[in-house]
Amino acid sequence: RFEGIAMAPPDPILGVSEAFKADTNDMKLNLGVGAYRTEELQPYVLNVVKKVEKLMLERGEYKEYLPIEGLAAFNKVTAELLFGADNGVIKQGRVATVQGLSGTGSLRVAAAFIERYFPTAKVLISSPTWGNHKNIFNDARVPWSEYRYYDPKTVGLDFDGMISDIKAAPDGSFILLHGCAHNPTGIDPTPEQWEKIADVIQEKNHIPFFDVAYQGFASGSLDEDASSVRLFAARGLELLVAQSYSKNLGLYAERIGAINVVCSSSDAAARVKSQLKRIARPMYSNPPVHGARIVANVVGDPALFNEWKEEMEIMAGRIKNVRQKLFDSLSAKDKSGKDWSFILKQIGMFSFTGLNKAQSENMSNKWHVYMTKDGRISLAGLSLAKCDYLADGIIDSFYN
Numbered sequence: 484r485f486e487g488i489a490m491a492p493p494d495p496i497l498g499v500s501e502a503f504k505a506d507t508n509d510m511k512l513n514l515g516v517g518a519y520r521t522e523e524l525q526p527y528v529l530n531v532v533k534k535v536e537k538l539m540l541e542r543g544e545y546k547e548y549l550p551i552e553g554l555a556a557f558n559k560v561t562a563e564l565l566f567g568a569d570n571g572v573i574k575q576g577r578v579a580t581v582q583g584l585s586g587t588g589s590l591r592v593a594a595a596f597i598e599r600y601f602p603t604a605k606v607l608i609s610s611p612t613w614g615n616h617k618n619i620f621n622d623a624r625v626p627w628s629e630y631r632y633y634d635p636k637t638v639g640l641d642f643d644g645m646i647s648d649i650k651a652a653p654d655g656s657f658i659l660l661h662g663c664a665h666n667p668t669g670i671d672p673t674p675e676q677w678e679k680i681a682d683v684i685q686e687k688n689h690i691p692f693f694d695v696a697y698q699g700f701a702s703g704s705l706d707e708d709a710s711s712v713r714l715f716a717a718r719g720l721e722l723l724v725a726q727s728y729s730k731n732l733g734l735y736a737e738r739i740g741a742i743n744v745v746c747s748s749s750d751a752a753a754r755v756k757s758q759l760k761r762i763a764r765p766m767y768s769n770p771p772v773h774g775a776r777i778v779a780n781v782v783g784d785p786a787l788f789n790e791w792k793e794e795m796e797i798m799a800g801r802i803k804n805v806r807q808k809l810f811d812s813l814s815a816k817d818k819s820g821k822d823w824s825f826i827l828k829q830i831g832m833f834s835f836t837g838l839n840k841a842q843s844e845n846m847s848n849k850w851h852v853y854m855t856k857d858g859r860i861s862l863a864g865l866s867l868a869k870c871d872y873l874a875d876g877i878i879d880s881f882y883n
C-alpha cells in the first residue's frame with residue numbers, strides 16, 4: 484500500500500546541507516543554512532549557555548511535563564524581551580504568550596489559529612520570503628499571496644510596490660512581516676518606512692503578524708531589533724509575533740521560541756491563550772523544557788543577560804567583518820566596475836547576492852560552495868579566510 488508513494492523533493496534549504504555533506508572536496512563551503520560558525524567554521528555553543536546548563540545540572544532539575552503553554556518563567560521573560568518589560572501591552576496583561584517549538588512551531592500554531600478563527604482571511608507574505616513560510620500556511624490550509632518586497636534593479640526594497648500591495652489586499656488580512664534582518668534579502672525598511680507600513684495596515688484594518696527570528700542579530704542590539712514590533716504595539720494594534728532563539732542564543736536544536744498575541748484587553752488575551760493551548764494539545768501536547776529553562780535563566784538574571792549580550796555582539800560583529808571583507812574582495816577582483824555596495828547595506832546573517840538559479844548551481848558544482856538557489860548566502864557560515872575564494876566563485880558564476 485505504500486508502493487504508490489512518490490519521492491518528495493529535497494527541502495530547498497536543509498537539502499543544501501545534505502548535498503554539502505556528500506561533497507568530498509577540501510574547499511567545500513556550506514553557506515546554505517543560517518547557522519552561526521566560528522572563524523574556524525565550527526559550530527558554536529555560547530559560553531553563557533554552557534554556564535546555565537551546568538547550573539541546571541547542579542540543581543538537578545526535573546523532567547516532568549510542562550503545562551501546555553510551556554514554562555511560565557520563560558513565557559514571562561520572552562514577552563518582556565520582545566516588547567520591553569515596561570511596555571503597556573505587558574503591564575495591562577494584553578499579551579497571550581505560549582511557548583512554541585522554536586520559530587517554525589510557533590508560526591505553525593499561529594497559522595492553525597488563523598485557519599480556525601479567521602477562516603476567510605488571507606495572509607500576505609513578502610516576495611521573496613523564508614521558504615518555509617509557504618509550507619507552513621499551505622499545510623495549515625491558510626490562503627496566502629505575496630506582496631512586492633525586493634527590487635532586483637536596486638537590489639533594495641520595493642517600498643512603493645509593498646505599500647500598494649498591502650493596500651490592495653482585502654481588509655482584515657494578516658500581513659506577515661520580518662521583524663528585522665529580512666530573510667533571504669537582508670533588506671529591512673527604515674524607521675520612517677515602518678511608520679508608513681503601519682499607517683497602511685491600520686487604515687486597512689489588517690493584522691500585522693511578525694516573524695522575529697533574529698532579535699539581537701541584525702544590529703547587535705536586542706531593543707533596536709525589536710523596534711518594528713514595538714512601533715506597532717505602541718499604536719494600540721492587535722498583532723501576532725512568533726519568536727525564535729535558534730540564532731540569537733544558538734539553541735537551534737532545542738526548539739525554543741514562542742507565539743505572542745497582543746489583544747485589545749486582558750480578557751481577550753486570556754481567551755486567545757486558551758485557544759492556542761487547545762491547538763497545541765493535539766499537535767504536540769506540551770513543549771520541551773530544556774531550552775525554555777536556558778532562556779529563562781539567561782534573560783532573567785542581569786549578570787547572565789549581560790554576558791549574553793556581549794557574546795551576541797561578538798557574533799553579530801564577526802558577521803559584519805565577513806560582510807565587509809567579502810565586499811572588499813569582490814570590489815578588488817571585479818574588473819567590470821559593478822557596484823557591490825548593496826552587500827554592505829544588507830543586514831543580518833544573510834546576503835542576497837543576485838546570483839540566479841543557474842549561477843547558484845555553478846557555485847556548488849564548480850566551486851563547491853553550497854547555497855540556496857535564490858542566490859542567498861549565509862555569511863554566518865563564512866570565514867574571513869574564505870572570502871577571497873568565495874569572491875572568485877561569485878565573479879566566475881556571474882560573468883561566465
Ligand code: PMP
Pocket residue numbers: 517584585586587588613661666694696726727728729735740
Ligand atoms: N523565520 C525565519 C525568517 C527564519 O529565518 C527562521 C530560521 N531560519 C525561522 C523563522 C525559524 O527557525 P526555527 O524554527 O529554528 O526557530
